[in-house]
Amino acid sequence: MWKKLLFWRKDLPPPRSQAFWGNLPIATDRDYVADAGDPLLCSIVAAAVYWIARNLAQVKWRVLDRNGVEIDSPIPALLARPNFYHDGSMLLHATVASLITHGNSYWILDGGARRRPTALWWYPPESVQAETGEVEEDGVRVRKLIARYVLSTSEGKRTVPPEEVVHLRYGLSSDLRYGASPLESLWRAIAGDHEAQTFATAILRNLGVIGLVIAPKQSAYLAPEQQALMEREFAERFTR
Structure with missing residues (x-):
């Protein structure tokens, strides 16, 4: 008996746990970033991100010199009203949300x-x-880590020099041109949450779980008229 417990006999099939898990890989190459999709569609993530963005969007800008003394500058006015369509709180809200969910803004x-x-x-x-590439500086070709930014627009690609882009990063990713989202360790959990909600929604929509079973105590034949009467009485009593 103890021998069977400690050393599984080769002539017997493996125990269920080993038969089920034995052929499954320990690691996976599944792309959880793609599976997670937009992390803001996860209610838990959205609540935390929007709370941070909502509070930081109330910041009042000041410009200080190296000694910490406030100086007059046009920057606070520009940040308070960055363009004709958005105000400063909208700019900061989008900026913070991008930094957390993407690592870049x-x-x-x-x-x-x-x-x-x-x-x-x-x-x-x-x-x-x-994009990494070469740029010309004082007649000399110099290779830059970021030589240009390429924007995808509704009218196609648009190239913008780095001098015209403010690139905010959250830390650094393995690609030194970009930042890293603090949510990277949660991509699998977010993807699982999406899958669970999608599955639950499909079950509820398709009534995958039987809500009620009516079974007579003895086998009997019900005429179509009797079946219709039973369905009608049940609907009147238990549905609205």
């Missing part, structure tokens, strides 16, 4: 970096790609 400058910017535009990080 982008502001595109109107007016260029060589003269005073006239507007700031938040741009969705999914539509921005930082």
Whole structure:
């Protein structure tokens, strides 16, 4: 008896747990980032992200010199009203949400970096790609980690020099051009939450779980008229 417990006999099939789990890989190459999709569709993530964004969007901007003394600058006014369509709270709200969920947030400058910017535009990080390449500086070709930014727009691709982009990063990812989302360790949990909610919704929509079974005590034949009468009485009594 003890021998059977300690050393499973080779002529017998493996125990159920071993038969079920034995062929499953310990690790997986499944792309949980793609499965998670938009993390803001997860109610728990959205509640936390929007709470942070809502509170940080109330920040009042000040410009300080190296000694911590406030100085007069046009920057706070620009951040308070970045463009004709958005106010400062909307800019900060989108910026913070992007930093948490994507690890990157982008502001595109109107007016260029060589003269005073006239507007700031938040741009969705999914539509921005930082490209490495060579640029010319004083007649010399120099290779830059970020030589340009490529924006995906409704009218096609648009190339913007780094001087006209404010690239905010949350830490650094393995690709040094980008930041890393603090939610990366939760992608699998978020994907699982999406799957569970989708499954539960499908069950409820399709009535996958039987709500009621009516079974007579003895086998008997019910005429169609009797069946219709029973269904009607049941519907009148138990449904609204």
